Amino acid sequence: MTKLSKILNRIWPQSIILFVVILVIITNFEAGKYITGGDNLHTEFNSVVNLKRSLFSVWQEYQGLGLLGGMGHASDLPRQLFLLPLSFILPDSLIRWFWTFLTLFIGTVGAFYLIRKSISSFWTEDLLKVNLLALSGSLFYLLNLSTVQSYFTPFEVFTAHFAFLPWMILASLNYFEISNARGDKRGRAPDSAQASESSTSTGGRETFGRTPSKRKDLLILSLVMLISTPASYVPTLFVVYLLASIIVALFYFQKTRVYLFTFIKHFLVIFLINSFWLLPFIFFTLTSSDINVSAKINQMATEGIYLQNKEFGGIKDVVLLKGFWFNNIEPDLEGSYSYMMASWRSHLANPIISVIGYSLFAVVVLGVVFAIRKRSKLGLVAVGIFALSIFMLTTATPPFSWINDFLRVYVPLFGQIFRFPFTKFSILFSLSFSILFPLGILFLAKLIKRNSIHSHIAFFLVSVFLMIIFVFPIFRGNLFYQREKLKIPNEYFQTFDFFREQDPNTRIANFPQYTFWGWSFYDWGYSGSGFLWYGIEQPILDRAFDVWSPSNENYYWEINHAIYSKNPELFKSALNKYDVNWLVLDKHITSISPKSLFFEEFNLLINEIPEVKKEKEFGSIQIYSFKQKIPHKNFISSLDFMESSNPYEWSGYDQEYVSNGDYLSQEKNNKYNRFFPFRSLFTGKTIDGKNYEIKENAKNIEFVSPLPVYNNSIELEIPSLITQNSTLPISLVASREGSIITVKFRLQAPEVLLKEDKQTKSLWKSVIEKDLLTTNANTNANLKININGVSIFDIPSLKNREEKIIGTTSLTSQAVNSIVLSDAKNSDLDSVEVEGETIKDWFVQDEASIVIKNVKKGSSIIVRILKLNDAYSSLTINPVDKVNKKESFVINCDNFRKDYFSYYIKDEERKKLLELSSKNASPCISFYLPTLDHDSAYLVNVENKNITGRGLHFWVLNEDQKTPLIDTYFEKSKKEQNSQVILPPMEKFGKSYSLHLDNISIGNTASGNLIGNINIHPIPYYFITNLNLVDSSASPLEFGKQKFEVSHPNQSLYVIKPDKQEGFVLSLSQSYSPYWKAYEINVKCPADAKALAGRQISNVKCLLTETFPFIFGEEIQNHVKLNNWKNGWIVDDSNVQCPADAKALAGRQMSNVKCQIVIVFLPQYFEYIGFGLLVFTLTVLSISLLKNKRLASN
Template sequence: MLNRLLNFFKKPQMIILALAVAVAWTNYRPGTVLSGWDNLHPEFGFDINLKRSLFAVWQEYQGLGLLGGMGHAADLIRQIFLYLISPFIPVQFIRYFFHFLMLFVGPLGLYHFLFYLIPSRHVMRKWGALAGALYYLFNLATVQMFNVPFEPYSVHYAFLPWLLYSTVRFFRQGGFKNFLGVALINFLAVPQSYIGTFFLVYCLSLSLLAVQFFNRKYLRRIIVLFLTVFIVNAFWLLPNIYFIVRKIEVNTQAKINRMSTEDMFLRNKKFGDLENVLLLRGFWFDNTEINTSGGLEYQLQDWLDYLKDPRLQTVGFIFPLLAIIGCYYAYSEKKGKSRLLLPLVVFSFSILANDAPFFSYLAGIFNKIPLFSQVFRFPFTKLSILHITGLAVFYGIGSLWLSEKVLPFRKINLLMILLIFLPVFYCLPVFSGRLFYYKVRAEIPREYFDLFNYFKKVPSTDRIANFPQYTFWGWTFYRFNYSGSGFIWYGLEQPVMDRAFDVWSREDENYFHEISYAIYSRNLYLFEQTLQKYKIKWVLFDGNVISFSNSRELYRDRLQTLISSSAIIRKDRTFGRISLYRVETTEENIRLTDILPGVSPDYISGNLDMAYLESGDYKSDDGKRIDADRIHYPFRSLFSDTSNVRHEFTITETEEDYIFTSVIPGEFRNQELRIPPTDASDFLEIDSRDLSKTTAKNSDIYLDSQILASVGDKDFNNGIVLPDFERGILEVKIPKIKGYYSFDSYLTDSISSVNPFTCEKPDPELNIYERIIEFDKPFLRMTSRDGIYCLNYETDRLSHQLGYLVRVESRNISGKSLYFGIINNNSKRSDLEVMLPRKDKLIPSDFDVSYLIIPPMENYALGYLFNIRNISIGRQETANDIGRITVNPIPYNFLSELKLVKPGQKRTTIPLNDITVVHPHPDKYLIEFNEIPDDTFTLILAQSFDDGWKLYARDQNGKKEVGRHLKVNNWENGWEIDGRDFDGGKLEILYRPQNLEKVGMYLWLVLPLIFLLYYLKNRRESSVHKR
């Protein structure tokens, strides 16, 4: 028995397996699901998720539907594998099993790759390969990549060594078996491309290898390999390229990314110095999380404590030292295979060491390549696996070289054994359950699976609004030890309106702004209308959702009061802490209506759609039709909670007024300007010292500098007919109402009396401030280095019934610009969060002026807190000046409702409901009319607007494209159709970009032909050589 055991461990592969099993055994927690952070859970509904991967271009389940921005189809291969093993593995263990399997497959591939690279003359060849494999398994980069496991990371870790091994072998030796092997490995590695950047890393690695083989002898192999890689990946790659070309700005301009991208880049750069890169410490070591007590803790706190031991710090430098020796040894062997990996290591090290001497210069050169800096803005997560692959190879070679120098001609020696197992001892905490962060072992309650089962009986197109949704971050905390991007949509076929999808969809993000405003202003009518606008069929209130910052921002009681007060929402059933409600009057996803009124201008972001509230369904007006009503809102979106808002107006000011200016389209000459009624409080100034003293003020409206009306002294029931204007410049002068419901940091001495304080990060390297007077303007300068300095201004008297214009003077000196947040004193929630302007070159007196608008919130509430943060991450110093801040009431509703109206032809409503709709899969709708309208009508599809949606009329002669594509309600698709254009009574809606995935899958049929041709060619060449 003992001999069998010894023989077992004479095989290095068995040692790798035994250690991987030991890691799995010590990190599995029975009764938990490996879930949290970013996670994929196809096991919650294989039928649902396999279908989504087969029709992955249009992600129907993600809120309002969107063009997929990730390689969603790439997960198909992994899902099929999980489906095949699912009968033998409990659902709760499937995700554990998969990541443990990847943890074994990676080092096994590294072993075979390194064994192949080491010349056969070395007697300790397999033990050198084992040393490299165990270093690949036990190192800090692997710990960080698996600490919060995500499937693309794990697959990339598992298959990158195999991909490089099969590529080098094929380039060097050719042969049909090697070609078949490299094609198979590429196919198995496809799930890494769920994050497309990993595929790019692989392609860059291939390119660096191919350059070294680039001559006539190897050219055919290089072409065949790249062609094979493209064909294997085309089914997800073509849709991904389409997204990049058509919609990449949606992702880069999403609020989540605009608020976090620079921070993530700086956090990566903070760990881009030589020491951290050599020790494989990335930004994960600086990442803080909210613990179960509501306080902040480092995610890798256990590892930080463990690595404080000076002896371990010394051991940590042994690995890169031996890797450097291995690099030198590989370079010195002119014909050695291992030297092929040197460019890969130099490339990855140069990008990771973006704050180290010389290498930061190389990183700067790479970042000047178009799109490079955007793709690799988080270099550690994207390149650390490539880097440790190269390091592990050269660590194994360096260990072999050193062992053979000390004790040559031995099959193995004590030094070799020490170097083999040194990485194991360096990463001992993995054997005490520290591989995974404790907050990704969740005990998901049974009630969620009951919910999944219930919705199997509900139409798959019914849209679900899940609550609470108190933050734009798309990160949810649950009371059962889960925090992450969410999971319920893996068990629900129905679309879910979750914030996790906002980074890919402007329409989803805008829904959040509108529904949040309705909830936190406690406006039942607005809440109901928002549900109707976005065709919400179900409201799901999850009592398991918690907030660690403060429970009040969840607005649980107030939200439930809104729901219970609604006449169109009724409770359906309860699953534990989950309450499910049905929205009774929401229209269907395919509906027909008459010609819609045209509304302009279009807007990107807003929290109040006055056009929908006043007119119901409308189309975004493109000015191409003259027979429909047209409505123009000069100040349509007063929304300020995002810095990419493209306002259709500008704000300027005089000593006494703010001037809102908009340009009116020429076709509204001689048309009606409808001036909404005003409330007496809109223009009333109350003396802050004597509340009985009030002053009524007026707002004046000008057109091309000529006064049209003075608002406040009378009502304009029928509006005003505009004259035949020239420039069409409409100005509304809003008086600066001061007094009780206003704030001025100069008058309250806030500039001189309020002091900044250290916040969030308790141990900054530098946080200082100074008060300065420059050109008679006092301001506060805050300077930070690797810290956060906060400044709070209290405005307790501001009534939430009023809207306000906040004017902020700021100046960015260096580093990040100031964060400015407005916290609602009633909900304790940040109603507004923006980054103030940042400029590279400023003259000393050049302050930026930002205008931010607070909408009216709920009645009888008071006060806002202005939270200003000076944020520095790493060694980059941040310095900003904050000057005068003023707050004045504005007539928010008056500005929102002001509109110009151009009547069109009067039309009669015709019955258009007699249709049958079949929806076989996300990209296709079949519509059949029982009676074809004989006039022009509008067909509406409740999926977010995209040019890829096409409408066709079908008859016995085939199909033809019909209708004029419209944007309806600023988010959904519509077509204006003349009933006389088709007589077959059948329409078909298709999302054409789905064909890209189909084309990619059809290309798989080419692979057998390539295999056959390569086999025949290889056989013919073998016959020639034998002769």
């Protein structure tokens, strides 16, 4: 046999795999297009910048306001390093294509070697037969629905998981197998040794006729782990591998010391190799995992996503490897929703295709039986992996579903991590299929006694033919979603080039900001989480990052409120507060409600802000600069004056910053210069967890907030009602004096009360009366008063000198108020028109200040508001009446889930409630509210009760702007509850909202909810939120201006050289974390100061001091939160004074040598330690192997 024929004889299976992969490439690749969309890592857009981000990945500076990385960001380093040289050869558009197709080949070849090892461990009758069986299994790994769904919207993480999972399991198997061979006290050989020495390969490596090398396998394991780390970018996939490797370890279990050491070394090496990304991730999990769980996006999506997975958790879908992707929908370019996998749904609708799929699974089941009968460890490992995967995926199949549901209820983090069980376990499941499938063929061949080579060739051809038929759309160009194969408009690359010329340490706010969902759709086809930041070094305030940072999310709520209330002052305030330097408006972004994008309104808004200047326009992309009130240098600035105020968790606007500028956010139990009892009334994030209470009775609404303890006198500042609110609550009072009937207005400003020691006393109230209309009548029967044509009140019969309140309503200070007094025949008896300015003059009320002497523990402040009853701005909606009168209708609002829904009128506790119930449908009801003005705020109270399944989905639509002002789910309470939502004041002159309630059911999980009355009342939002307590004993911070030099070599390090030896407030424009630390060091290391007075300053000392300031420096302890989001330090004079013994050097005064301040993000050192452990581990293993080889050769 010639050398070439020997090579061909060894590589023909790999060649067939390559041929099939090439067929996939030919039928799916589209030249000149990018493969982009969904979640993507476009690191090729700026390879060097993205590589640096991975090297210093613990603090994700580019993600908006900066945040602690919550994923395995550094794990992508091997992939980036591999692609780096290719980025100089291939055009950017080919990089992701190349990587994606390469992973298909690597994974399939890895599966081939793993399967061949599994078969040859107990059966080596003929190498050709073994190869045919292994090849059929590996092609199964390539040609199945799990692979299709993993690549349909290819994310580097999942394609890497597909590529390297077989290799990782193979490396673990090899190591445990050889260790077992060494550790067997009876000298029994491992499974693979049962084969004859003529077998040339197990798992692609020579194992017979030589001494197995434990050290070599441990080194191979470590290298495979290192190469495979890109799959751990989503760390859950690393957990999936760990579970698989534990199964491997369990099936190789021995009660020996050797096994124990093997087990420890195996998992220790895995930990050490992965520690450079794993240590930071463990730190995030222990300190910040609740951030991800509580993010608005996940609050809204987690349960729904799990239910979508559960929809395919029945055994009939699991065995076909079908997942939630088959029911996933997206809007097309015209805005119409359709199934993403429409072509695949049509294909699988053919019963013949389903029969093929179930037939292939039947062979897998035979493989399970065969593996158990043979008791091959490798086969049993596959059975164990099969069992684990089927447990995690059969979320709708008892008893597995019961355990899954239990864990999700009582371990919320489990529910968050495995909300996508299909994406996490489907590849592992398909790998177990691919191992067991050839075992099933072998079992079948033995059963029917067709074990000849010709029979095996026939089995191979038939099985591959069936696989191809089953996934035939792959070969018709449908491996990828069509919206993933796109031409990216050149203007994006022009934008990349523009920002390459700008200061990288500036911040970009991207627009539009019309939704909290971190998923965007573009008119050129893209749909996904975004890509700009891969080509732009500057941080971008995008919604994709909100799930990892409450500061990022709070920015969204504030900027969104400013834009859609059309308030340039609030908009400018938010840009200043969050240190924004650039505005980028992308008009390629689309929405199913185009009006909500606010393109024209956005341009009108910024035209009113002189600090905004247009810099560039590339097609549909507009770039503006914004001149900061206090500019920062490398994200560092100095503040000279600031008050302290109480912090808030979530808000749509920051009253303290709007009114007073920069402030210090003191934590609880600290003294505040200014304390806002109702710091935030915001319910856009969640309606739960309010730090205030709302109480109602027939006449009033009360807002109640606890107060901190004050042992000194404080001032309660009462804002002006008329300047803060455009509508004024009034009582209409009618009185009779003889035959004269008089109607007057009584302005009742909110009353402020203090509750202390169970005693409630009034602190401030204002009642202003104004005569309005009079008429001379012998009787007042059937008299009516009409306010602005919408609020009509009957005047009751009055006795002489009797006075009655006939109703409560509001007047506006922004328009003319028309008031008409009429009789029973609707004849006008008297009328008056009152200008808005006149209203202001009538009810002028200046700000007031009330002194309060001491505030005891447990005290609270109360704002009591008059409840209106005008049936115009104050409404009561009875859903039962609306349905009975056919003014509102219950319909199915899901066009794709139409199984079952119903509604009933139910009597419960003497109330008539509307019950909605559904299974795989979404009955909904809506109420149009055309009378509500947008510049007023409203308290919305919804009576509801959950019966089963999901709580009610409640959202409020701004009908003018077509944007949802509120979008939330009510708590799943089994008792009747009042869900209270506050609609904040929005744009002037806007009008009309609509309320929507959806009873959403996905799959077989039924939903049922009861809806009672919906009550809506206007509230003086700005009056309540502006109310504040001033403590004169807590002095504001005052310092002089400080200048400094700043160097910022990486994301986690700043070196500041103050110009003056004076104290100041140091501001770091990164979201607050207690793990940012500032240190004063006494070494100055500028590049131009290498020598001073004839002496060389040690660059090594400088490097060590700046690298380890926590060792060589002194910590600046006063670390504070500024503006409720960023880091600050109160730097005393002592922190910027050089020590006395350093004032003179070589006889010269060093007054120009100032002490330095080094700021570091301490968790970054976990990654440094991990790199050290990685290098140490590979070095020790390599030296150990070389040393062992030398000993063997000697």
